[in-house]
Amino acid sequence: MKKILALVVMILSLTRCTNDRSIPNxxxxxxxxxxxxxxxxxxxxxxxxxxxxxLQPAGDKTNLLLGSGNSSQSFVIFGCENLAKADSGAELVSAKLALRSSFHMGEATPFTVTAHRVAAEWAESSVLWQDVKDSYQADPVETFEFTPRDTTWHIIPMTNLAFMKEWISDAHQSSQDIHGLLLKFERASGGSILASSEATLYPPYFEIVTRADDSSLDTTTAKLSHDASLVLNGTNVPxxxxxxxxxxxxxxxxxxxxxxxxxxxxxxxxxxxxxxxxxxxxxxxxxxxxxxxxxxxxxxxxxxxxxxxxxxxxxxxxxxxxxxxxxxxxxxxxxxxxxxxxxxxxxxxxxxxxxxxxxxxxxxxxxxxxxxxxxxxxxxxxxxxxxxxxxxxxxxxxxxxxxxxxxx
Structure with missing residues (x-):
């Protein structure tokens, strides 16, 4: 019995004394x-x-880029199906486009922006400049000066009321002939980062004022329904x-x-x-x-x-x-x-x-x-x-x- 007990003690001692451990991965x-x-x-x-x-499609971003950086520039394309909220039969008194800038890059120098009618359908999720460059009307429907600034609203009067009246009427149709506006420029030394239609705060919109037959005025806020930055790289390398x-x-x-x-x-x-x-x-x-x-x-x-x-x-x-x-x-x-x-x-x-x-x-x-x-x-x-x-x-x-x- 003593021999058996001694053997058990020896085995337990050897077991407890080992220092081996698994190697961590x-x-x-x-x-x-x-x-x-x-x-x-x-x-x-x-x-x-x-x-x-x-270049990658930018339609899913919460911002829009308008202007130029160091080796890139960006135009903006947008549609506004919500213009159908305005009364197409009423007299159009005024129309304004509101864009909210969060910050700017480069010089805060004004540059000329032209707005062009887009004549072909485009998809917000996939649109690139190459998809649009041959599908907008060369003659602008609007021209305005744009100055890159920080945290401000850019309120742009749409003076071509005939076009805006046509766009509002077109928005009421089951199929559209006007597929939005393209904002482009020839030269800019800076750019703005604007809130897009995807943004929770300060999405872009049109303010439409119409006059009814009884001379009463009605103001309609029509948020842009879809938009995208159209970014271009200025290098000569394809x-x-x-x-x-x-x-x-x-x-x-x-x-x-x-x-x-x-x-x-x-x-x-x-x-x-x-x-x-x-x-x-x-x-x-x-x-x-x-x-x-x-x-x-x-x-x-x-x-x-x-x-x-x-x-x-x-x-x-x-x-x-x-x-x-x-x-x-x-x-x-x-x-x-x-x-x-x-x-x-x-x-x-x-x-x-x-x-x-x-x-x-x-x-x-x-x-x-x-x-x-x-x-x-x-x-x-x-x-x-x-x-x-x-x-x-x-x-x-x-x-x-x-x-x-x-x-x-």
Whole structure:
């Protein structure tokens, strides 16, 4: 009996004395300080970089862009089915268009805007300038001066009452011949960010005043039913044309620029646990457009992994299965990094998937998180001309015991 008791005590002692523990995986380590097997951080430069621009429909935005930025400009198109609320049989006394500006960018210098009748149907969710450029009447129905300003209403008298009378009558028909107005200009040195029909506060509207047979006046407020910014990029480079090894990596809210980077991770063992992957850029201050007036000097930059190797802009795809890494770049800083808690975790997760061969490493897309929201542009040095200015990916990782002990 004593021998049996001694054996039981020995087994219990061995069980309790062991220090073995399971090795945490990469995702568990993002929020932990476990430093077992920590290797020296490595700094990687891009193996390949590229840049291109692509315009996106802006009809679902809560704002409209009217005017010019650095390398982009924007017209506005809108429809107003609510004009059917006005009495088409009454005398039209006056009509005014009201647009609410939240802020301006660039110079607050007046520029001439012309309003053109749109002769073809268009869809708010998909309309681009190329869809409209051949479907509006060249002769304007209205011309007015527009001055970019902050937080103000632009009240624009519509002096062509004959056209407005026709539009009101057309709005009462089962099918329309007037498909809205296009606001365009020839030259502007600044622009305004206006509330759109999607906005909860201060949506644009027409104020229509009519006179009945008894001489009584009636005022009708007709909110715009659908609208969109029609953004144009002023570069001579065609859209969706990849520029390999550019000197500058551009990201543009208005211009639609986005950039691509590829890092070679071959030197990191597949068994590695990624603790942190810090992606940093040097700002190309000469190429940015982030005016400090009104809107501030910050720009939201996003990053996602690519899911194909072609780098063909017309068919390029990004991984949308996880949230994008999004951080704020400043127009006054010399550098930018995805270094806030959530973005650095997102980039680290992307790198972990690549290293562990869960997903192939085709590179990253860096793009504007708020495209079509304003005219801002951010720019980073690519390092093509000078490696000292190249983007860097600094990776901190650890290796499991089995891998470390196997090293000579």
């Amino acid at each position: 990469g995702y568990e380590l993002f929020e932990r300080d476990n430093k077992d097997g920590l290797a020296q951080p490595i700094t990687l430069l891009p193996l390949r970089v590229g840049c291109y621009w692509s 859209p969706e044309t990849l520029e390999n090894d550019p000197a500058t990596l551009r990201i543009g809210n208005g211009s639609g620029y986005r950039s691509l980077l590829l890092f070679d991770l071959a030197q990191i063992p597949r068994e590695a646990t990624i603790h942190q992957a810090l992606l940093t850029f040097k700002t190309d201050r000469a190429e940015i457009y982030v005016p400090d007036a009104s809107v501030g000097v910050t720009f939201s930059v996003a990053a996602r992994a690519l899911v194909d190797s072609s780098w063909t802009p017309t068919s390029i795809a990004i991984d949308s299965s996880a949230s994008a890494a999004v951080d704020v770049a400043s127009g006054t800083d010399d550098s930018f990094a995805f270094d806030s808690a959530s973005p650095v975790q997102s980039v680290s997760q992307i790198v972990q998937r690549w290293v562990s061969e869960i997903a192939p490493n085709y590179g990253l897309m860096i793009y504007p998180y708020y495209q079509n929201s304003d005219f801002q542009e951010m720019a980073f040095m690519s390092g093509v001309a000078d490696a000292n200015s190249a983007p860097t990916l600094v990776i901190t990782y650890s290796l499991p015991p089995a891998h470390r002990f196997a090293q000579p």
